[in-house]
Amino acid sequence: MAEASSSSSGYPRQVVYCGVCTLPPEYCEFGGTVKKCEEWLEENHPQMHAKLYSQEAIEQGLSALSVDAQKRAAKDAEKKAAKAVAAEAKAQEQRATSKVLIKRIERNKRKYVTAVQGLEAFGLDIKKVAKDFGKKFATGSSVTKIPGGGEEITVQGDLSDDIFDYVVETYKDVPEDNMECIEEKKKKPAS
Amino acid sequence: MFKKDITPGAKSKVKSSAQRGIRSKVLEQYPLLEPYIDDIMPKKEQLDLVKLPDRVSLYTLGATPLFFQHMDDPLMPHLTLIHRYPSCFNRLRIDRGAIRFVLSGATLMVPGLTSPGGRLPDDDDDEEGIYGEEELDAGEVVVIESEGKETACMVGVLKMGTEEMKKVKKGQACEAGHYLGDGLWQLSLG
Structure with a gap:
């Protein structure tokens, strides 16, 4: 967005997007995380920060609205900010409480599959993780639906300890204490 | 249309014949994009079609979304594309007060466009003429x-057509x- 001109030269135009709320920085004020956005912008694009958050710009923005509308807008912004904070807190709490289960399931005597549940709570894309598991351990690995709803990763072979180590090492977002290995014996009906 | 967070569905490659079709449709709809079409969707590149909920399909080039389409409605450009080529589309402007409503997903109402801060085509305040002079019809x-x-x-x-907006000054725009x-x-x- 270096050129502010609306002439058609110099396309494609480079646009900077805020690293916090993903909107173009001009719109950060509507995103509910203004404080963080401002800090981010100051750090990463000081020039733009100077332009957008100067005293003049703020005053100009306010004077364009009637007093009544200003009040409403402020109230709305406050609400939105509160919502954003609450959402973040909730996400963090969920992260702290949710568990990753690594299950070793007996498939046939001496043959096992390993099921991994709960990785999605840590912001991981389980499809991708499944692919990574498959690559890392050179086994079949897939995402399967579980009866209670949701999805889990099923890896062929008894890999519970290996997966435990691998997850701890590669996905730093997942705390080690939140992971658990369990064994599940499946009784197969005699056929 | 996308008020809730959406999860992308199946991603598939677009046949090169279909790709040509999309390309010509885009040019037909947005003739101003013509000089840049080779930058937007190079002939040799493989477009992807991502299915989204509610029968919306999104055309992407690699990880950059380009256009989306609901069933057989007109193709609509993704905002990142608009940001790169802003002057290639029909544009209107809303006043400051309306921004926060728009950003929370409300239907845009006419007063946001007709007030002093808003701009419609053939506006007296529009000195540079960037908002065009032709009136736009409903459905554009x-x-x-x-x-x-x-x-x-x-x-x-x-x-609502822009001409009607200027007369009525209320309702959904x-x-x-x-x-x-x-x-x-x-x-x-x-």
Whole structure:
């Protein structure tokens, strides 16, 4: 967005997007995380920060609205900010409480599959993780639906300890204490 | 259309014949894009089609979304594309007060466009003529910019012709298609 001109030269135009709320920085004020956005912008694009958050710009923005509308807008912004904070807190709490289960399931005597549940709570894309598991351990690995709803990763072979180590090492977002290995014996009906 | 967060469905490659079709449709709809079409969708590149909920399909090039389409409705440009080529589309401008409503997904109402801060085609205050002179009819795809900002905040389909808007000055102006911060915007294409 270096050129502010609306002439058609110099396309494609480079646009900077805020690293916090993903909107173009001009719109950060509507995103509910203004404080963080401002800090981010100051750090990463000081020039733009100077332009957008100067005293003049703020005053100009306010004077364009009637007093009544200003009040409403402020109230709305406050609400939105509160919502954003609450959402973040909730996400963090969920992260702290949710568990990753690594299950070793007996498939046939001496043959096992390993099921991994709960990785999605840590912001991981389980499809991708499944692919990574498959690559890392050179086994079949897939995402399967579980009866209670949701999805889990099923890896062929008894890999519970290996997966435990691998997850701890590669996905730093997942705390080690939140992971658990369990064994599940499946009784197969005699056929 | 994308008020809630959405999860992308199946991703498939677009046949090169279909790709040509899309290309010509885009040019037909947005003739101003012509000089840049080779940058937007190079002939040799493989486009992808991502299926989204509610029968919306999104055309992407690698990880950059380009256009989306609901069933056989007109193709609509993704906002990142608009930001790169802003002057290639029909544009309107809303006043400051309307921004926050638009960004929370409301249907755009006419007063936001007719007030002093808003701009419609053939506006007396529009000195540079960037908002065009031709009146637009209902059903056209328009890009909504906002007062005091450089980048567009929404793209949608007009519900009312601009000429009528100037006369009536109330009612719904533009159906919310895709706005900054909605599900489509948040969608990450890995």
